[in-house]
Amino acid sequence: MELRQLRYLVTIAETGNLGRAAERLFVSQPALSQTVRALEHELGVRLFDRHPGGVSPTAVGRDVVEAARRTLAAAEGVRAAAARVLRVGFEASGAGDLTSRVRAEFARRHPEARLEPKRYDWGGETAALHAGLVDVAFVWLPADLTGLAHEIVHREPRVVGLPEGHRLAGRAALTVMDVSDEPLMWTERAPREWVDWWAVNPRPDGSAPKWGPTNDNVEEMLDQVADGVAICFGPASMARYYTRPGLVWVPLADAEPLRVALAWPAGSANPLVAAFVAVVRELSRP
Amino acid sequence: MELRQLRYLVTIAETGNLGRAAERLFVSQPALSQTVRALEHELGVRLFDRHPGGVSPTAVGRDVVEAARRTLAAAEGVRAAAARVLRVGFEASGAGDLTSRVRAEFARRHPEARLEPKRYDWGGETAALHAGLVDVAFVWLPADLTGLAHEIVHREPRVVGLPEGHRLAGRAALTVMDVSDEPLMWTERAPREWVDWWAVNPRPDGSAPKWGPTNDNVEEMLDQVADGVAICFGPASMARYYTRPGLVWVPLADAEPLRVALAWPAGSANPLVAAFVAVVRELSRP
């Protein structure tokens, strides 16, 4: 078994078609035929069912492909270790100012290392951590942190994003009930719990939010808010980091503030992770 | 980068010597010279310092080797997924009867799968979990379970192992203070916390145990107890699973019972793990 074979395997599973996979991998189709056969022989199980129209993984094949993905992610970890790269995941405005302060301080202390910030869609930083795509992440809570070491490093109040000219856009502050009748942006990407927390569901009076359109990330969300189709909630730093014509931010007075955790794989022996955690811990102390 | 190269890398780091590594890998020494050079070139960093007498990893090299180990463990996971093998770690008598009941029920429900019980030395099941050498394990608490999902599935009272003919061997039950003056077996393998918990350190009166010889695993421990050089503590199931001439077990009345957790890597998408957890959960309900 070699990484090359696992790379082929994953691509084949993704395309469901040897020809297209071959194209994407810049090899010929028979090379893949051969690789699949060799792997199936080595592992002693059929990995794909062949039919005219393509291939589809068997039950075992699905598990094997999943394990192959993990192995390839681990191999990327070898590259990252060699490059002294620390891959830091976050979403939207992350942990606000803390993020940039940490970056500066970390660069000062570890000039040999390189930070690689990776932005994800709503809730994506948690998945990236679990999949080994980042070494450490600023995670917006609530999130599933099982299997991850973590500590809360940042809190910030929430704000409401409104289209310019909205009847509430001039207010100095708003309450959740003030915006109860407004359609609220939400996402299918993040877990239910995350969505409910952001939407303050249920509302103080027990009612449910009025759900508006869905979106996958901050840009998409803000575009739609600026278009006037709905409003959104966000952390205060979002108002400082993202702006666009037609968008107005107003403090949300009575909602629980966002808590941001720094999280990393629990068993992580990566010394850069430890160094990064140390810096964040230090700078997050008020 | 290929798995072959990572395998070589790890072996080289383990032997600290290209020649011996080559011997162990059944290749010639220049093949390793070449591989190291190729990897160093690909990753863009020096991985080993060469000196007459051998090679030693650089700072980056150490991290890379560690990452390589993880990758190889992940690759073993591919094999395990293909073989529908669930590698179950435990130490000594594991979770007692529960273990065999679970095995039977799991085999009944998943005839296509195969359980592969892996016995480890004291405290070793936790390390094996972290290293990806097993998919799931029965862990004797206390243990470092950060990064692992876990739940307590079993409890059992403790017993004292004594040499036959010992002055306390005939008693129906003993207290910790009864055996206070006896040299007690212990181990350097497991974390300090583990050792102290087993030794009931400090004793009810605040004193420390009288430390006897060390040992690495249950067989070694019981041999020495049977020889009369020391006594030992263990869970009740140890008295049922391990016996030998010259060894007597007596209940230990006043010590906290052993708690056994089922633990597995938190992000584990392996469906066999989920199935195993379900069976254990079910059978462990009283």
Next chain:
DNA sequence: TGCGATCATAAGCGCGGCTTATCGCCCGGC
């Protein structure tokens, strides 16, 4: 100073994985 480690380099070879060419199969359209 010479010997015995070590790793590096050089040269040649053989295998494995690639390529192109082709086949067999199934389906869908006419």
Next chain:
DNA sequence: GCCGGGCGATAAGCCGCGCTTATGATCGCA
């Protein structure tokens, strides 16, 4: 009912890569 297109499998040949053996360079040590 037949033909054509798309699929994966097979065959044959080639070529690069990673191995081997042989040798060199360097250092520590007696």
